[in-house]
Amino acid sequence: MDISSQEKNKKAPEETKKNPYVSNMFKLWIVGVIFVLMFIHLFSITRYGPFPIISDETIVSIVLALVGYLWIQELRDRYRLQTLNKALVEAQERLKREELEIIAALVLTEEAKDPYVRGHSKRVTKCAIAIARKVGFSGAKQMVLERASILHDLGKLDIVDQILRKRGKLTDAEWGIIRKHPQRAVEMLEPLKFLAREREIIYHHHEWYDGKGYPQGLKGEDIPIESRIISVADAFDAMNSDSAYRRALPGDIIISRLKEASGNQLDPLLVDVFLDLIEKDLSLWSKD
Numbered sequence: 018m019d020i021s022s023q024e025k026n027k028k029a030p031e032e033t034k035k036n037p038y039v040s041n042m043f044k045l046w047i048v049g050v051i052f053v054l055m056f057i058h059l060f061s062i063t064r065y066g067p068f069p070i071i072s073d074e075t076i077v078s079i080v081l082a083l084v085g086y087l088w089i090q091e092l093r094d095r096y097r098l099q100t101l102n103k104a105l106v107e108a109q110e111r112l113k114r115e116e117l118e119i120i121a122a123l124v125l126t127e128e129a130k131d132p133y134v135r136g137h138s139k140r141v142t143k144c145a146i147a148i149a150r151k152v153g154f155s156g157a158k159q160m161v162l163e164r165a166s167i168l169h170d171l172g173k174l175d176i177v178d179q180i181l182r183k184r185g186k187l188t189d190a191e192w193g194i195i196r197k198h199p200q201r202a203v204e205m206l207e208p209l210k211f212l213a214r215e216r217e218i219i220y221h222h223h224e225w226y227d228g229k230g231y232p233q234g235l236k237g238e239d240i241p242i243e244s245r246i247i248s249v250a251d252a253f254d255a256m257n258s259d260s261a262y263r264r265a266l267p268g269d270i271i272i273s274r275l276k277e278a279s280g281n282q283l284d285p286l287l288v289d290v291f292l293d294l295i296e297k298d299l300s301l302w303s304k305d
Contacts (some may be wrong), residue, residue, distance in 0.1 A: 226284050227280070242284075
């Protein structure tokens with residue numbers, strides 16, 4: 018038997034499966050039968066008076082049986098459609114998670130190449146979620162922030178290592194390339210339409226509270242709060258981690274620098290919240 022014959026045999030059982038749904042045409046036929054029966058019954062009453070062709074009890078029984086059948090089939094069809102819709106939603110959610118996991122894996126893999134930034138996105142995410150919980154974010158908003166935090170440096174995948182890992186001072190041209198990474202992240206995530214809010218958060222995570230940041234120079238409350246949260250977490254981890262040109266700063270210096278940045282680079286309210294958190298939760302200082 019050739020391959021084409023085998024494929025036909027495999028498809029045969031699927032093609033002979035009965036449609037589990039009752040077609041709308043069949044339902045219309047049943048409704049039509051009910052109307053015909055009622056018409057015949059009314060005609061017989063008009064024509065033959067008290068001796069109709071079909072008794073009232075028979076007509077009522079037939080009509081109720083047909084209506085009951087339609088009602089049951091409608092409920093079954095609705096249940097099947099709800100089950101199918103639930104399965105589709107679950108499949109879409111799985112696909113979203115898998116796409117996010119692939120992208121996140123790319124970011125973490127890129128970070129793993131450089132000992133100075135290894136684990137940066139995870140640590141930023143941990144600090145950002147701690148702040149979000151403290152200020153009362155809902156579970157759904159925390160999930161959005163978590164995705165944005167883990168992907169906030171995605172645009173740096175498009176920057177050559179000679180710039181990212183340069184030990185000396187960056188030139189103006191190199192800084193111009195670095196400043197484009199939020200926009201590049203947005204462009205890279207554009208096909209994933211369900212990440213619209215995350216793209217906005219990532220795009221603005223380098224805005225400064227006083228309006229001197231980039232890419233749009235937004236100021237104060239005009240900056241999405243999730244972006245302001247990531248800014249605090251990002252600044253903290255940058256100071257708390259070794260870099261190519263310096264060692265991690267001591268804790269007291271980091272706290273002092275955060276206070277200095279409060280109100281200009283960083284949201285003062287969020288800085289106060291985070292300072293309270295790192296005083297009470299020493300795990301946020303972890304570099305693992």
